[in-house]
Structures are given as C-alpha cells and as structure tokens.
Amino acid sequence: MLDTKHIKSNFPILKTKSNGYSLVxxxxxxxxxxxxxxxxxxxxxxxxxNANVHRGVYSLSEQATAKYEEAKEKVxxxxxxxxxxEIIFTKNxxxxxxLLAFSLGKTFxxxxxxxxxxxxxxxxxLVPWQLASQIFGFxxxxxxxxxxxxxDLGDFQNKIKTLPVKIVSVAHASNxxxxxxxxxxxxxxxxxxxxxxxxxxxxxxxxxxxxxxxxGCDFLVFSGHKMLGPTGIGVVWGKKDLLLQMEPYQGxxxxxxxxxxxxxxxxxxxxxxxxxxxxxxxxxxLGVAVDYLSAIxxxxxxxxxxxLTEYALGEIQKISGVEIYGPMDMISRxxxxxxxxxxxxxxxxxxxxxxFGIAIRAGHHCSQSMMGVWKTEATARVSxxxxxxxxxxDELIKAIGKVxxxxxxxx
Amino acid sequence: MDLYHQNIIDHYKTPSNYGExxxxxLVRAExxxxxxxxxxxxxxxxxxxxxxxxxxxxxxxxxxxxASMLTEVIKGKTIEEVLDISKEGILEMLCTSIxxxxxxxxxxAWTGVREMLKP
Numbered sequence: 161m162l163d164t165k166h167i168k169s170n171f172p173i174l175k176t177k178s179n180g181y182s183l184v185x186x187x188x189x190x191x192x193x194x195x196x197x198x199x200x201x202x203x204x205x206x207x208x209x210n211a212n213v214h215r216g217v218y219s220l221s222e223q224a225t226a227k228y229e230e231a232k233e234k235v236x237x238x239x240x241x242x243x244x245x246e247i248i249f250t251k252n253x254x255x256x257x258x259l260l261a262f263s264l265g266k267t268f269x270x271x272x273x274x275x276x277x278x279x280x281x282x283x284x285x286l287v288p289w290q291l292a293s294q295i296f297g298f299x300x301x302x303x304x305x306x307x308x309x310x311x312d313l314g315d316f317q318n319k320i321k322t323l324p325v326k327i328v329s330v331a332h333a334s335n336x337x338x339x340x341x342x343x344x345x346x347x348x349x350x351x352x353x354x355x356x357x358x359x360x361x362x363x364x365x366x367x368x369x370x371x372x373x374x375x376g377c378d379f380l381v382f383s384g385h386k387m388l389g390p391t392g393i394g395v396v397w398g399k400k401d402l403l404l405q406m407e408p409y410q411g412x413x414x415x416x417x418x419x420x421x422x423x424x425x426x427x428x429x430x431x432x433x434x435x436x437x438x439x440x441x442x443x444x445x446l447g448v449a450v451d452y453l454s455a456i457x458x459x460x461x462x463x464x465x466x467x468l469t470e471y472a473l474g475e476i477q478k479i480s481g482v483e484i485y486g487p488m489d490m491i492s493r494x495x496x497x498x499x500x501x502x503x504x505x506x507x508x509x510x511x512x513x514x515x516f517g518i519a520i521r522a523g524h525h526c527s528q529s530m531m532g533v534w535k536t537e538a539t540a541r542v543s544x545x546x547x548x549x550x551x552x553x554d555e556l557i558k559a560i561g562k563v564x565x566x567x568x569x570x571x
Numbered sequence: 572m573d574l575y576h577q578n579i580i581d582h583y584k585t586p587s588n589y590g591e592x593x594x595x596x597l598v599r600a601e602x603x604x605x606x607x608x609x610x611x612x613x614x615x616x617x618x619x620x621x622x623x624x625x626x627x628x629x630x631x632x633x634x635x636x637x638a639s640m641l642t643e644v645i646k647g648k649t650i651e652e653v654l655d656i657s658k659e660g661i662l663e664m665l666c667t668s669i670x671x672x673x674x675x676x677x678x679x680a681w682t683g684v685r686e687m688l689k690p
Contacts, residue, residue: 505631507606511574511673524607537607537629566575567632568584 162456162464164549170195170452171547181517184552189335189363189496189543190521191385194449198388201448205441213440214414214431228440231447238450239361239380240371241397248403248430249438252394253362254284256381257329259396259409259433260358261288262295264327266407268356271297273326276319276355279305279533282335283526285360289329298326305533309337309486313345320349327356332364332375336530336541337486338469338496340364347376356402362386366453366545367494368462372397384442388449393442396433403429410435453546461546465495468544472497472553479560481569485534495544498525498534501560504567506540512566513540513559520556574667575632583632586639588625588646601628601683603675608634612683619649621688631676633669638680640664650688656681 168174171193176183185193211221213228232244241247250256261275269275275289279302289300303319304312311330319325328350333340343359350357358379364370365380366387372380379402384393398406408415408426412435417425426432453461470490476482476499485498500506510522521541524531531537542556563569592613601610608630615623624642628635644664645653661681662669669677 505606505608505629507631507673507676508575508633515574523605531607537609567580 168547178517184518184555186542187519187521188545192545198445198448201445202441205444227444231443234447234450240373246400248396248433249443250394253381253383256394256396258288261292263406263409265292265296269296269298273298274323275300275327276325278303278330280530309339325355329358331360333494335363336525336527338493340492343375369458384446389446390442392439393446408432412436465544469495475557485539498539498541506538509540509563512563516559518559579636582636582639588642592625597687599683599687601679603679621645634676634679637677641680
C-alpha cells in the first residue's frame with residue numbers, strides 16, 4: 161500500500177471536518193481532491209507567470225506560453241505518446257467527446273455510417289453522438305453489456321463485422337461498475353474494419369498506467385479534475401495525421417490561419433481545436449498533478465486501489481442485505497464499487513453516510529443505460545484514490561450498519 | 572431533528588393511500604431525474620373537493636414519506652385549501668431539516684399535486 165499518512169498530509173481538505181467528523185472522501189470517480197502543490201501552482205501562475213499564450217511578443221507571454229507547452233509535454237509523456245502537438249486541451253472529458261463527435265462527424269461521417277458505443281457508457285460518450293448524428297445523419301448503435309457490466313464480446317465482434325461501423329467510441333474503464341474493459345480484444349476487429357477507436361479514459365488515466373501506443377487507440381479523452389488537477393481542464397489526444405484532416409469544432413481566436421469576412425482557413429494542430437484563450441493556469445496545474453502522480457508511479461496507484469477494493473468488496477459482502485452491482489471479484493476491475501441495500505434507496509444511504517462525514521455518490525452516475533442493465537434507478541457508489549485507507553473502508557462499513565439500523569433492516 | 576426520524580421511516584415502510592385508483596378524476600406522473608424517484612398521483616374530485624387521493628411509485632424515503640403524508644393531509648380538503656399549502660408547510664409536515672440536495676425529493680409529491688389542481 162502507499163504511504164497514505166504522507167500523501168494525506170499533502171491534501172489540505174482531508175484535514176477538514178464534515179458534519180463534525182473527519183472527512184472520508186469516497187467519491188473520487190466524480191472528482192478527486194487536490195494536493196497542495198496543485199493548489200499553489202494556480203496561485204503561483206497568477207502571481208508570477210500570467211499572460212495570454214501564443215499571442216504576446218513580450219517576455220511574460222513567452223513565459224506563460226512555455227509553461228502551457230510544458231504542461232502538454234508532461235501530459236503526452238504520461239499517456240505514452242511522443243508528440244505534444246497531438247494534445248488538445250479542452251474544458252473536460254465531456255467537451256473532448258463533443259469535439260470528437262462533431263469534428264469527426266463533419267469530416268468523416270455520412271448518412272448510413274455507424275458510430276458504435278457500448279450500453280454502459282457515461283452520458284458524455286452517448287449524448288454528443290446523438291446530437292452530432294442529428295446533424296450529420298449517421299446512426300449510433302450500442303454493444304450489449306453483461307450483468308457484471310462487461311462488454312458482450314460476441315455482440316461487439318458481430319456488430320463491428322456486420323454494421324457499417326466507422327467509429328468505435330467506448331469507455332476504457334466504467335464509472336459505474338468499475339470494470340476495466342479489454343481494449344486489446346476489440347482493436348484487431350476495428351483495424352480490420354478500418355474504423356477509428358476513441359477511448360474515454362476519464363476513469364482509467366487517473367488510476368492505472370495508460371499508454372496509447374500500447375492500447376492502439378486513435379483518440380484518448382480524459383479530465384484533469386479526476387486526477388488531482390483543477391476543474392476546467394481536459395485532454396484530447398489524437399493521432400496527428402487524423403487531427404490534420406479534421407474540421408474545427410469551435411471557431412474563434414487562435415484557431416485560424418487567415419480570416420476574411422466570409423471565410424477562413426485553419427491553423428495547424430492542435431491550435432485548430434483550441435479556439436479562444438485556453439485554460440492556462442489550469443493546464444499548468446494539470447502538469448503539476450501529472451508530476452505528483454508520476455512521482456508515486458501509476459503502477460503503485462493501481463495496486464493501492466486494487467488492495468483497497470479487494471478489502472472493501474470482502475467487507476461489504478459480509479453484510480447481509482447488501483448487493484453489489486458489477487463484478488464481485490478483482491478480475492479486470494478498478495477502484496469503484498456500486499452497491500445497494502435491499503429496502504433502502506441509495507440516496508438515503510448516501511445521506512446517512514454524509515452525517516458521519518463520509519462522502520459517497522448515489523444516483524445513476526450519468527449512466528442510465530447501465531442502470532437499465534441492473535434493473536435499478538440508482539446505486540450507491542464508492543470510489544477510491546491514493547489517499548484512501550482501510551480505515552476509510554471500516555468507517556463506511558460502520559455507516560452501512562447504521563443505515564440498516566435506521567431503516568430497521570433485520571436480516 | 573434527525574432527518575430519518577421514526578415517523579418518516581414508518582411512512583416509507585407502510586405508506587398511507589398507496590395504490591392505483593379506479594375511476595379517478597385526475598392522474599399525474601412525477602419524476603425526479605437526479606434521484607430517479609417516480610410517483611403517479613391519482614385524485615378523485617367532487618366539485619371543488621378532493622374526496623380521494625392515492626399514489627404509487629418508488630424512490631427514497633423522503634420522497635415516499637412526503638407523498639404518504641401529503642395524501643393524508645389533502646384528503647377532504649378543497650382545491651383552494653390544497654393550493655394554499657406552501658413549501659414551508661411541507662417541511663413542517665415532514666418535521667425534519669432537509670438540505671438543498673434533497674429538497675426535490677421532499678417536494679416531489681407537492682409539486683405534482685399543485686400541477687394537478689392549479690387553475
């Protein structure tokens with residue numbers, strides 16, 4: 161396990177109280193807490209380095225630009241790619257997926273083409289495709305999910321083979337079941353079909369070693385705030401030869417080569433996809449978050465969460481009346497557990513946990529299709545990160561006991 | 572007061588006026604997308620009076636208990652009297668403190684009833 165005592169001391173918010181109890185933060189799939197280094201980097205940027213990027217000829221602007229570009233260098237190395245020109249900074253993973261849906265839709269898709277997603281996607285990898293399909297005329301199809309929350313690989317292969325699939329856009333790891341999907345299985349089918357693969361890495365990049373070179377995807381999208389970074393910064397990585405062919409997503413300053421009153425030409429990549437002043441301080445802070453995670457090592461991060469998840473799964477399964485949605489075992493899964501208590505709505509579970517200072521998520525986790533597979537409206541969800549401990553799990557287990565007492569659940 | 576006091580739990584576990592109604596005058600479905608609470612409200616009117624009311628649905632303890640209590644309160648009241656019940660009145664009826672995140676749950680049935688009866 162990681163040295164959580166030391167790690168916790170780097171996170172000011174973890175020293176605070178919530179409802180009179182020490183905060184136990186177990187909603188990391190939603191957003192993570194921020195270490196001092198990240199928090200301070202934002203204030204330091206505005207104190208020492210602030211100017212607009214790619215515009216000024218004065219030294220301060222060059223300094224800000226260098227910091228912004230340095231953040232891209234850090235991010236590109238972090239995901240196993242080489243060329244920082246392949247990194248587009250966005251607002252978050254959602255904006256990244258919107259960018260891809262609209263830009264790829266406009267550039268490559270026509271009526272009759274199919275974009276294949278899975279039945280377990282976060283709404284951010286579903287709704288952008290629905291919106292873009294209304295404009296560009298393609299169709300969205302979904303791969304069936306097993307009750308554990310895994311891809312039905314037979315259905316996956318069949319749909320790729322038989323449908324005119326041009327793009328496959330799927331989560332690398334699920335935000336509801338915790339499953340890490342077997343990307344290596346689908347890549348050969350996608351290559352044979354000459355389709356493109358987009359991976360939504362929002363729940364994988366923060367929690368495990370991710371290398372786009374090894375995964376063999378064409379695009380990877382993720383959010384900064386789910387990996388110790390600030391809100392307002394996300395990443396799209398894309399293969400340069402593809403990015404160069406693609407139409408812009410938004411228009412404005414910074415993304416053009418030449419502008420005339422009725423028409424314009426586009427800048428090179430990645431500037432073509434970064435209209436307007438980008439989130440500069442946020443980008444720099446994301447770079448600091450990447451440094452922080454790299455110093456720990458993503459292998460160690462994954463191992464830490466794995467051990468906590470294994471411990472929590474064991475403890476939760478000891479409690480009668482509690483049901484776990486998603487895999488019960490540790491095969492290809494990350495640090496997310498969805499569960500319910502028979503006879504208690506997940507929102508009531510979360511509210512009672514909150515009275516003990518324990519922050520957990522309750523709801524459909526922006527994946528109503530996955531809730532449909534599980535035949536429930538909502539689940540309670542805990543999700544771990546580097547500062548969580550077995551003691552946090554013990555507190556959660558105590559709170560679940562309290563929930564059962566409040567609702568007089570005997571079994 | 573504790574959010575989940577005994578009265579709330581009792582109404583959640585054994586709600587009053589729970590079930591479909593035959594021969595209703597009004598019916599309305601309410602859905603709370605943040606929680607997934609679902610309610611169907613039925614009402615029988617005699618001129619200006621709510622002579623019978625019932626509901627079906629599923630959701631959190633707060634939304635279900637609030638629906639149960641509200642149906643008890645409005646049965647027999649005139650439309651004007653029902654529309655006079657304020658948000659604050661619902662919170663008083665629940666006799667508990669509700670944070671902003673759960674307010675929608677507490678007010679789901681009330682919202683539905685108002686939509687059914689408002690002129």
